[in-house]
Amino acid sequence: MHPQHTYELRVTFTGEANAAVKAKQRMIDWLLLNGVESFVEGELAVDINQNQDEPPRDYYTELGGDSSPLSVYRYSRESLDDLRVKLEHAFGNQIETMLNTMETELWMEGWKESFKPFATDVFYVRPPWIDTPPPRRGLIDLVIEPGMAFGTGQHATTRLCLDQVGADFQEHGTKVANRSVLDVGCGTGILLIGAKKLGYGRCLGTDIEDDAILAANTNARVNGVATEFMLGSLPEVEKFDLVLANILAVVIIRLMPSLAKVLVPSGRIVFSGLLTEEADEVIAAGRGVGLNLVRQTDLAGWGCIVMSAPR
Numbered sequence: 001m002h003p004q005h006t007y008e009l010r011v012t013f014t015g016e017a018n019a020a021v022k023a024k025q026r027m028i029d030w031l032l033l034n035g036v037e038s039f040v041e042g043e044l045a046v047d048i049n050q051n052q053d054e055p056p057r058d059y060y061t062e063l064g065g066d067s068s069p070l071s072v073y074r075y076s077r078e079s080l081d082d083l084r085v086k087l088e089h090a091f092g093n094q095i096e097t098m099l100n101t102m103e104t105e106l107w108m109e110g111w112k113e114s115f116k117p118f119a120t121d122v123f124y125v126r127p128p129w130i131d132t133p134p135p136r137r138g139l140i141d142l143v144i145e146p147g148m149a150f151g152t153g154q155h156a157t158t159r160l161c162l163d164q165v166g167a168d169f170q171e172h173g174t175k176v177a178n179r180s181v182l183d184v185g186c187g188t189g190i191l192l193i194g195a196k197k198l199g200y201g202r203c204l205g206t207d208i209e210d211d212a213i214l215a216a217n218t219n220a221r222v223n224g225v226a227t228e229f230m231l232g233s234l235p236e237v238e239k240f241d242l243v244l245a246n247i248l249a250v251v252i253i254r255l256m257p258s259l260a261k262v263l264v265p266s267g268r269i270v271f272s273g274l275l276t277e278e279a280d281e282v283i284a285a286g287r288g289v290g291l292n293l294v295r296q297t298d299l300a301g302w303g304c305i306v307m308s309a310p311r
Contacts, residue, residue, distance in 0.1 A: 003075040003104055004103070004104060005075070005077075005101055005102065005103065005104060006073055006074075006075060006101075006102050006103070007073070007075070007076070007077045007080050007099060007100065007101055007102075008072070008073050008080075008099070008100040008101075008102065009071065009073075009074075009080040009097060009098075009099055010069055010070075010071045010097065010098045010099075010100060011027065011069060011070045011071070011072075011087065011095050011096070011097050012069045012095065012096045012097075012098075013027075013067050013069070013094065013095055014093065014095065014096055015094060017067060019094070020067035023091060023094040023095065024067055026091075027070065027087070027091060027095070028070070030087075031072075032250065032251075033250065033251075034086075035208045035209070035251075036072060036083070037247075037248065038073070038209075039070055039071060039072045040072075040073070041068050041069070041070050074209075074210075074211050075104070075210075075214065076210055076211065077099070077101075079210060080099060084097050084099065115127045115146070116130075117132060118159075119134060119136070119139055120159065120162050120163055120166060121163065121166050122139065122162070122165070122166035122170075122194075123139060123142050123162055123166070123194055124139040124140065124141050124142065125142045125144060125190070126141070126143060126144075127143070128143050140194065140197050140198065141197075141223075142193060142194055142197070142223065143219070144188050144189075144190050144193075144219055145188070145219060145222075146187075146215060156299040156300040156301070156302040157246050157272040157273045157302050157304070158190060158191070158246060158272075159299060160272050160298075160299050160302065160303075160304035161191050161246045161272050161304065162191065163297070164270045164297075164304060164306055165194055165195050165198070165244070165270075166198075168242055168268065169195075169198045169199075169200075174199070176195075176198060176199050176200045176201070177199050177200070177201050179200050179241040179242055180201055180202035180204075180239075180240045180242070181195045181200050181201075181202070181203045181204070181240060181241070181243075181244065182204050182206070182234075182238075182244070182262060183195075183203075183204070183206070183243075183244045184206055184233065184234060184243065184245045184247065184255075184259070185208075185212075185245065185246060185247040185251075185273075186205030186206060186207045186212060186213075186216050187207065187212050187215070187216070187246075188212070188215045188216055188219055189205055189215065189216030189219045189220055189227065189229060191205075191244050191246065192204075192205040192216070192220075192227050192244070193216075193219055193220055193223050193225055193227060195242070195244075196220075196223075196225040196226070196227050197223065200242075202240075203225075203228065204227075204228050204229075204230065204235065204240075205227060205228070205229040205230070206229070206230050206231070206233055206234065206235070207231065207232075208231070208232065208233060210231065212229075213229045213230070213231050233255070233258075234255070234258050234259070234262055235262065239261075239262055239263060239264045239267070240262055240264065240267060241263075241264055241267050241268070242267065242268055242269075242270070243262060243267065243268070243269040243270070244269075245259060245269060245270065245271050245273070246270075246272045246273045248274070249273065249275070249278040249282055251273075252271050252273070252274065252282055252285070253281065253282060253285045256286060256288070256289055257289050260286070260289040260290060260291055260309065263309040264309070265309055265310065265311050266308060266309060266310070266311050267309045268306055268308045268309075269286075269291070269306070269307050269309075270305070270306050271286075271305040271306075271307070272302070272303065272304040272305075273302075274302070274303050275301060275302060275303060276298045276301055276302065276303040278303065279296060279298075279303040282303075282305055283296075283305060283307070286305070286307045290309070290310055291308065291309060292307060292308050292309075292310070293305070293306075294306040294307060
């Protein structure tokens with residue numbers, strides 16, 4: 001069950017146009033570097049219906065253009081209050097903020113139409129409100145509802161990671177029962193739940209967002225799997241056979257030494273969440289801590305890299 005209320009922290013950018021655009025870009029960089037990867041840009045109260053006899057409209061400008069407002073949504077009002085204080089301290093009079101409350105069920109209706117079921121070589125991913133059968137027999141059923149967390153499988157990076165989980169399973173077969181999996185930045189838990197349904201052993205997911213842990217635990221229960229999700233980044237002492245890191249390239253590079261340390265000898269790590277042009281930098285960072293390139297794939301401009309620890 002979702003909390004009754006959803007909260008929105010809405011940020012508008014003040015001053016003349018160029019200054020507002022620069023402030024917004026700095027804020028996006030700040031949010032990403034501080035682990036806030038889920039936000040929405042644009043005015044939400046724009047009527048996009050248009051009669052055929054009306055002149056063409058510039059919807060981009062109506063939505064706010066380059067300096068459009070930015071919103072962060074969470075179930076926890078306290079976490080948004082904390083984020084609001086930090087943003088106002090960092091950006092001062094360059095921004096104005098507003099905290100809004102809405103009914104969660106009404107808010108969720110807005111994105112339901114965009115979440116369609118799809119299949120990979122191994123999985124059939126669908127939301128709980130769609131009960132259509134998989135397109136072919138033998139696919140693993142994954143029921144995922146995003147809540148406030150990233151990772152429904154609609155994004156190319158999540159699909160790339162699902163493909164690599166499937167590839168690891170096909171390589172190791174029934175031996176996956178002895179393989180442990182760590183999902184860093186687990187979001188909805190889709191990758192870890194998929195691994196558990198394939199028969200992997202110890203499965204741990206971490207995320208720095210409370211809402212992600214809530215969504216992941218809810219999805220694990222719906223799928224009937226016993227996975228563990230923990231608020232935080234990386235475990236301090238435990239090591240894993242397979243690590244999944246579907247997070248931003250800048251965060252991957254920053255965490256690379258720590259990520260390498262949680263791999264067992266010959267363990268593998270899947271990096272995604274990066275643009276194809278960022279792949280070389282991530283590979284170089286991995287090699288810098290002793291990792292070896294196994295394979296590299298891409299989809300729709302997004303990249304996925306698999307690297308292994310030395311024996």
